[in-house]
Amino acid sequence: MSQPDPRINIDRLIAELQCLAAISDCPEPPPAVTRVVFTETDLRARDYLTGLYEQAGLAVRVDAIGNTFARWEGAEPALPAVGSGSHTDAIPHSGMYDGTVGVLGVLEAIRALKSAGAQPRRSIEVLMFTSEEPTRFGMGCTGSRLLSGAITPDELAQLRDSDDQDYDQVRQAAGFNGPLDSVELPSEYYHAFVELHIEQGPVLEAERLDIGVVTAIAAPAALQFTVTGQGGHAGGVLMPARHDALTAAAEVTLAIERLAQQSRSPDLVATVGQLDVHPGAVNSIPSRVRFSLDIRDINNDNRDAVVREIGVQAQAIAERRGVAIGSRVLNADPPAIAADSIIDAVEAAADALRLSHRRMISRAYHDSLFIARVAPTGMIFIPCRGGVSHRPDEFSTPDQIKAGVQTLALTLAELAK
Ligand code: GLV
Ligand code: MN
Ligand code: MN
Ligand code: MN
Structure with a gap:
């Protein structure tokens, strides 16, 4: 593959992951994290991320429920973009890598591609989804459900939290005010979508592999x-x-x-x-x-x-x-099947980087479950220690994260050609 070598600044990325982990409502210190959608803490985390995206020269837009898009404009900006992202909300007393590796990893991938002089033909767009976790409203992936038309604005607006406040009240109180029917993505908005995430299971570590190439997401x-x-x-x-x-x-x-x-x-x-x-x-x-x-x-x-x-x-x-x-x-929800085009691109990227990989199923759900309904979608998994997730001791090494971000960078560069 004739791609620029993506020089990942892993120290910067780990420092950013740590800063994000410190924005937490968990009574215990990091790496224990609690970050529930539409709380003050969630808003502070969003501000932190938005600041980083803007510093990297990305154009940020926020939709009516807080899904945040940060775009690196391509040479042909009218073409459908290549998207990548994940979530920053964290269930009570969880860890600092679930979701965050995807939203900060794609930023580092873009910075690396930029500094290597890459000029993508298609725009590359970060997407930070609102509320992947079901903590507050009982239903996960509310951001990606609305983006993909998997839930109607009315159904979403009526979800209630444990204080009996509905989604619409809560999102407006958090400062997200536009009409809900403006959120759904136009058809063919994304040419491709790739989410980088920790595996949240034991397979890659047990098999001593660097990269998991997701073929399907469980229902x-x-x-x-x-x-x-x-x-x-x-x-x-x-x-x-x-x-x-x-x-x-x-x-x-x-x-x-x-x-x-x-x-x-x-x-x-x-x-x-x-x-x-x-x-x-x-x-x-x-x-x-x-x-x-x-x-x-x-x-x-x-x-x-x-x-x-x-x-x-x-x-x-x-x-x-x-x-x-x-x-x-x-x-x-039904399961999602990853697109062959994305599977092939991730495998080619891992091969180019001489990283070991295997195809696998995601047993956890992700916003990609819904984005797969509206765009060719795939996921890149990295190992996590003991397969542990949704716990404070969730951990991936800097080298494992770096391998995932490099793979993401090459995959995005290829898909954006
Ligand atoms: C999302 O975190 C899930 O429960 O899979
Ligand atoms: Mn999770
Ligand atoms: Mn997650
Ligand atoms: Mn998940």
């Missing part, structure tokens, strides 16, 4: 269950008279785990990660419990079959215990 679904029982005095109500919402929720949670373990699909994973107990007092029988279900598979038919069986078992538990159990599907 995620999220549900919210509500169990309604009977509250009462923890001393006064004898055990035979109880209709405890929490013990019913516990039994459903165990049924979910069992069904996931027994699924014929090895790719099926299910997690109950949030539980809200009402009234939440030591000496009061729980009268209402809300809990989340995150369930995924490469194949959405397998996933949906397990969701149906969970519903059947939940109703049996409800009847036996004399409680009511309802559920609501927040999202149930």
Whole structure:
């Protein structure tokens, strides 16, 4: 490949990752990070990133929900651009690499290409997505869903957070005011889209490989269950008279785990990660419990079959215990398939850099899941220690990050030709 050698300034990039990690609401110091969408902290992180993009000479534009675009104009700016990006929001008590390696890595890739004298024909555009994580509104990837038309402005506006504020109120209070129907990307906006991300799984490290070339992203679904029982005095109500919402929720949670373990699909994973107990007092029988279900598979038919069986078992538990159990599907998305053109470009870039690589599936979801609906899309994975993610000890070495950024730089340069 006759590309400029991308000279990555890895010390600068690591310093920027550390600065970003310090913008956090986590009670623990970095590398523990909490950065929830539309909080003051999220806004400070956005300001930091926007400042860096502008310093690098990129033209920044922000859409009505805060998706942030930073463009290096190509020689033929009217052509569909090549996009790359990820997210800066971070779930409570998580790590400093999820998403951030993508939004800062592409900046470093662009700086390296610029300083090597590259002049792309197509514009190269950074895209920092609003709210990849589902922390606040129960649904992940709200920025990329709206950009790709996967959710309507009305559906998005009505999502509610745990303080019962709707998405529209919250985004406007955060200073993002334009009409929601202006967010969807025009057709053929991107010629190609590539997201750089840590693997969030153990495969690359175990196989001592530098680069994962993503071929597909697993299909995620999220549900919210509500169990309604009977509250009462923890001393006064004898055990035979109880209709405890929490013990019913516990039994459903165990049924979910069992069904996931027994699924014929090895790719099926299910997690109950949030539980809200009402009234939440030591000496009061729980009268209402809300809990989340995150369930995924490469194949959405397998996933949906397990969701149906969970519903059947939940109703049996409800009847036996004399409680009511309802559920609501927040999202149930199909998987995404990466474009051959991007897979080929990433593999060629890794080969040119003499980096080892393999094709693999992404079990985590990413904004690329939705951008793949509107543009040829692919992802570059780098290893992370122990496959750990969504934890403060999430870690990739500077060399691993550098390899990912170099691969991204060459891939972008090739796609922008
Ligand atoms: C996103 O972080 C996911 O849960 O895969
Ligand atoms: Mn994440
Ligand atoms: Mn992520
Ligand atoms: Mn993700």
